Amino acid sequence: MNSLRLARSRPGPAFTVTFDGREIEALPGWTVAAALWAAGITSWRTTRHEGRPRGILCGIGVCFDCLVTVNDRPNQRACLVPARPGDVIRTQEGTGHAD
Amino acid sequence: MRTDLAVIGAGPAGLAAALAAAARGVRVTLVDAGPEAGGQFYRQPAAGLGARRPGALHHQWRTWKRLREGLDRHIAAGRIVHLADHHVWCVERRSGHAPGDFAVHALLGPEQNEPAVVRATAVLLATGGYERVLPFPxxxxxxxxxxxxAQAMLKGGLVVPGQRVVVAGTGPLLLPVATGLAAAGTTVAALVESADPRLLARQARGLAAEPGKAVEAAGYGVRLLRHRVRVLVRHTVVEAHGTGRLTGVTVASLDADGRVRAGTGRRIPCDSLAVGHGMLPHTELAETLGCRVDGGRVHVDEEQRTDVPGVWAAGEATGVGGAGLALAEGHLAGRSIAARLTGARPDEHGGKRAAASRAALRRFADALDHAYPPRAHWAEQVTDETVVCRCEEVRAGAVREAVRDLGAGDPRTVKLLTRAGMGWCQGRMCGPAVAGVAGCPETVTRRPFARPVPLGVLAREPGEGQV
Known part of the structure; x- marks a missing residue:
């Protein structure tokens, strides 16, 4: 990626997480949102009332739009939570407590 | 943990204050939500990314290095304790105790399940700001x-929202965002600014107070040209298109009053839109402490003192003015705190340069405010179907109905009737939008908890003897 080149980044070894069962690569230091963006994914929640897709809005933990389920824990802000090797990330449907 | 001074926020204002106070013998605890110091302006690429040119996406990197070195020195000497990943949800004035006894309540880590408390004699609120976004279809x-x-994700994770981005809205932040995304290899399809450049020209005198800023702005201009970014002034995004994700936006030109000119709409294909309409100060902690807040800014005196004894404030929380102003205010706050904690008055002569710089930068910020006014008539573009409150999915039509048919005359009544502002973000994102659509002035909302707190944490808040 250009941005990594721009900062002359030499990241540690990449690792794998899954998003809705699909394997994606993540770099150490990335938040869950950064890993999803890098994989071209922009939405990972559906709203409680209308089931509309949502992803990042504010990027700094204020808006709570980027909520996601990580390792069976719903309502995690993807823009704050670091991605860790083996994380099981799932699209959060509504409150995340339905299933 | 007990400290002389708790600084809330490790951005430019908090760091400048912590360094100034620590240099004068104050024991400082720097309490910050970020994994690393820097705040939003100096948000660092995550350590794991091994950035060897971390300043590539930043401005005034030399200033950051000076702050960072100062912080490291004071930490090594035991004068500053830096508590990273501490999300402060309340600062409590402990009545019944001696004056100057505060409890800073925080939640730990990104998961925010575990509590932590810092007791302090004095508090500096350097809580920064966040972006205002007005709704559109x-x-x-x-x-x-x-x-x-977009900028935070780029600075912190070196990631971009897509391949082809439109940057839109109003305000000076759009320039570094557009040039940053372009430098990172994203195609910036257009920079859409609603303000009239003639307003900028009219503020020439105020803006000339900071010639360095003009050079910075010219630098952005050159970079926009180099990346062949189309700049549309007096234009606005009237609609974003797509199902499931963004595929394009319609932009239109604005008349002298700020109304969309009919028939000028044109579509720009893009997979992402970075949009902002200026900055808002974070004032929740100040409001809970009972500090006077005027027009959304924490009120402070010449020494950056709020009207609550023992509480100082600096940076965007006291009025949005950028990193340079935050540094000057933080420095003056740090000097004042060091003096006042020993019962002395701050040495005015020593703070002269910072005070002069603060005055000039405030004039500059005022000039920018006039040059980038929020677009008039924006609410006319908000159709009844447009969601205004994103958390509770309240549409503009419901807000208008509350005003027209149900007699709501203020944002609070609108909220009670529609749930607009009752969701996770507690109205932070939709506050200005709901007020604008309802046609009522914004009111100060008290939020005793500055962020959601798990009930389990409240249940086991440490008692008297434990803090």
């Missing part, structure tokens, strides 16, 4: 992000 589509959010 399609703004809830994935791919629409705030301009500051």
């Amino acid at each position: 399609g703004w809830t589509l994935p791919g629409v992000v705030t301009a500051g959010g």
